[in-house]
Amino acid sequence: xxxxxxxxxxxxxxxxxFDGAEYDARLAGLRRDMATGGIDACVLTSxxxxxxxxxxxxxxxxxxxxLVVTPSDCVTISAGIDAGQPWRRSHGDAxxxxxxxRNNYWRAVRSVTGTGRCIGFESDHMTVGLKSALDDYLAxxxxxxxxxxxxxxxxxxxPAEIAxxxxxxxxxxxxxxxxxxxxxxxxxxxxxxxxGRDAMEQEIAARxxxxxxxxxxxxFQSGINTDGAHNPVTARVLQAGDILSLNAFxxxxxxxxxLERTMFVxxxxxxxxxxxxxxxxxxxxxxxxxxxxxxxSGITRxxxxxxxxxxxxxxxxxxxxxxxxxxxxxxxxxxxxELREDIDTVLExxxxxxxxxxxxxxxxxxxxxxxxxHDILVITGDGHDNITGYPYGPGFNLL
Numbered sequence: 313x314x315x316x317x318x319x320x321x322x323x324x325x326x327x328x329x330f331d332g333a334e335y336d337a338r339l340a341g342l343r344r345d346m347a348t349g350g351i352d353a354c355v356l357t358s359x360x361x362x363x364x365x366x367x368x369x370x371x372x373x374x375x376x377x378x379l380v381v382t383p384s385d386c387v388t389i390s391a392g393i394d395a396g397q398p399w400r401r402s403h404g405d406a407x408x409x410x411x412x413x414r415n416n417y418w419r420a421v422r423s424v425t426g427t428g429r430c431i432g433f434e435s436d437h438m439t440v441g442l443k444s445a446l447d448d449y450l451a452x453x454x455x456x457x458x459x460x461x462x463x464x465x466x467x468x469x470x471p472a473e474i475a476x477x478x479x480x481x482x483x484x485x486x487x488x489x490x491x492x493x494x495x496x497x498x499x500x501x502x503x504x505x506x507x508g509r510d511a512m513e514q515e516i517a518a519r520x521x522x523x524x525x526x527x528x529x530x531x532f533q534s535g536i537n538t539d540g541a542h543n544p545v546t547a548r549v550l551q552a553g554d555i556l557s558l559n560a561f562x563x564x565x566x567x568x569x570x571l572e573r574t575m576f577v578x579x580x581x582x583x584x585x586x587x588x589x590x591x592x593x594x595x596x597x598x599x600x601x602x603x604x605x606x607x608x609s610g611i612t613r614x615x616x617x618x619x620x621x622x623x624x625x626x627x628x629x630x631x632x633x634x635x636x637x638x639x640x641x642x643x644x645x646x647x648x649x650e651l652r653e654d655i656d657t658v659l660e661x662x663x664x665x666x667x668x669x670x671x672x673x674x675x676x677x678x679x680x681x682x683x684x685x686h687d688i689l690v691i692t693g694d695g696h697d698n699i700t701g702y703p704y705g706p707g708f709n710l711l
Contacts (some may be wrong), residue, residue, distance in 0.1 A: 314604035318409040323396040326520045328403060329565035332684045334472050335403040338384055338465070344384070345461045346432065353425040354381045354432035354458055355446065359460050360566070360644035361434060362388065364637075369524070369566045370394075370401035372418075376417050376442065380424040394463040401524065411450040413567075427451045432458035460648070467649045468635050468662050473567070474690055477664055478638055479519060480562050480569030481688050481699040483697050485544040487512040487560035488571045491532060495711050497552050497578050501537070505530040505545045523565050527640055531559040538682035539672050541630065543640070552578030555681035558709075566638045571702050572607035572668060572686030575709040583678030585706060587671060590622055591683040592705045595668040598632055598651075602667060602689050602696045608655040613667065615651075627673055631655075633666040636688060663691045 328335070332636050342365060346354060355378050361380040363369040368388050372375040378389040379402075386404030392411060397404040409420040419577060425431060431452040433443070436459045446452070469477065489509035494504045508530040516525060524620050534550050537543050538557040550556070556575040562569065574588055601611045615632050619625040635649035648657050659665070670684035687700040703709070 313700055315412040316410060317413070317416045318407050318423065319330045320406070321335060321392075321396050321408045322399045322406065325531050326400055326402075328379050328401065328436050329523065329567075330367065330472050332403060334470060335367060335386075336366065339381060342381055342462065343383055345458070345465075346381075349432070349458075349461075350430055350454075351432040351458065351499070352378075352382065352429035355421055355425065355450075356434060356462070357382065357442065358434050358437040358643060360466070360638040361437075363566045364462070364466055366402040367565075368398050368406075369526075378417070380421055382424065383518055385424060387424050389417060389424075390415075392592070395557055398691050415445065415449065418445055424448050424449055425678065430454040430456060432456045434459040434462070450685075451474050461646055463646050467635055467646050467657075468660065469637065469661075469664050469690075473637065474662070474664065476564060476567050477569060477688070477690075478699050479560050480564050480567055481571070481616070482701065483512050483515045483562040483564070484560045484569050484571035485700065485702040486515050487530065487562060488558055488573065489705065491560065492575070492709070492711065493575055495550065495556065495575065497550050499550050500547045501532050501534055501545050501550070502547050503690050505532040506549075508532065508558075508560050512560060516562060516564055520564060524540060526565040527642065529561050529563075529641075531557070533557040533559070533563075533682070535681070536675060539674075539685060540682065541670055550577055553580070554578070555584065555683070557682060561640075563640060566640070568636060568644075569687055569688060570638050570666065571700060573702065573709055574683045574685060575711060577711045580706070580710060581679070584681065587624075587679040588706060590619075590624055591671050592667055594618055594624075594668060594687060595685040595704065598667040598669055599687060599689065599698065600695070602633075602659065602665060602691065604659050604661055604691055604693065604695075606659050608649065608651050608657045608659070609653055612651050612653050612655075614674065616653075619669075619671075620646050624671055625706060627671040629670060629672050634667070636664040659691050661693050665689055665691065
């Protein structure tokens with residue numbers, strides 16, 4: 313029996329988040345950078361970059377995947393276990409590699425790149441083992457890290473991307489309202505989280521009937537569990553006077569949006585109310601700073617001063633906001649567009665960024681708990697457009 317190293321498996325109609333012209337424009341931008349850097353082929357391996365340039369969001373389960381981009385070709389490299397799905401969900405060609413012998417993946421990649429060329433790769437994603445195999449099988453004359461170049465391109469959203477992100481923000485609002493309705497003293501965190509997740513998944517399916525559905529989630533935290541922004545859901549039962557953290561994350565074709573709100577259930581003490589109101593004030597002040605020409609580090613310094621004046625800066629635990637796009641808690645990050653002291657990126661129209669100050673007051677102190685508000689803002693020519701609709705603050709979220 314002839315058992316091939318790789319082959320084409322093309323069946324079914326193609327269904328992508330964007331039309332072909334959108335992907336062609338993204339690839340044209342990458343190819344301009346390749347030409348400038350003398351790069352013959354890019355071997356993209358991250359979920360976010362493969363999805364950005366082809367539309368295909370892979371499921372690794374321990375297997376390697378790639379998108380190979382040359383001046384003329386755009387080819388996904390995927391495992392046989394996926395059959396025709398990568399073809400149906402990608403822009404360009406699709407090659408399937410087999411498991412019959414080790415490193416058929418690299419043989420498939422090599423069939424597109426050739427050997428001895430200048431190869432672009434993602435240093436922030438490729439493991440030492442994969443890089444060693446790349447060197448062995450592709451024998452590059454030169455290797456060039458293209459992770460920063462691709463991140464810069466992803467930070468500037470197209471009109472089509474912004475339209476999708478707007479829908480995601482609206483879906484997050486729907487999840488937020490479902491979460492609020494599910495909050496009851498005596499209810500478990502997990503039950504509230506499921507209500508929000510189900511509402512968002514139903515809305516995604518209604519708005520995007522041809523999409524693939526995956527990775528939408530809710531982190532709903534209560535009491536001490538609010539101290540960290542990424543603390544997982546538990547079965548903790550809500551108690552009277554609890555601080556709550558609502559975090560709704562709809563995922564549409566790999567695009568992440570978020571809604572995050574502080575809430576209290578069954579009453580609030582004066583110390584907690586004062587901290588909450590101070591964080592809301594920092595949130596509003598921070599949003600007022602998001603405009604073209606401002607720098608991430610400059611905005612951070614201004615919010616730092618705002619909190620320091622109120623003797624609260626010591627309770628801040630991370631940056632004040634980040635970019636949106638193809639990213640999630642599993643993959644992706646546009647670290648060049650984060651509101652931190654060490655990021656000097658200048659805000660430009662078409663960027664999408666959050667404002668999300670958080671204060672964590674340790675247990676045993678008045679007002680203990682984690683306070684966080686989160687809105688998504690599109691940078692425009694003269695300011696910003698806030699695309700989050702769910703209200704923040706005690707007036708709406710004191711339950």
